[in-house]
Amino acid sequence: MTRAYMGTLVGVAFGLAWAFGGFGQMLIVLFVTLIGYVIGKVLDGDIDVSRFVPERRQSR
Structure with a gap:
């Protein structure tokens, strides 16, 4: 799936959320x-979260 296609889908989702739910609902969809x-x-x-996740240690 290309980025342009994904951007189009996201734009449609935001547009529908705004049209049918209002601005607040659109912000929830965005979040x-x-x-x-x-x-x-x-x-x-693409994003490394290892510094935020503690190492797993085996306890015996």
């Missing part, structure tokens, strides 16, 4: 979209 974007970047390996 949730940004969270999903960051999670996707982490899962793709």
Whole structure:
């Protein structure tokens, strides 16, 4: 999926949220979209979160 296609889908989602839910609902959609974007970047390996996550230690 190209970035232009993804941008179009996001734009349509924001437009629908604004048209049917108002400006506040659009901001909620924007916030949730940004969270999903960051999670996707982490899962793709583009963002390194290892410094924020404690190391796993095995206790015996």
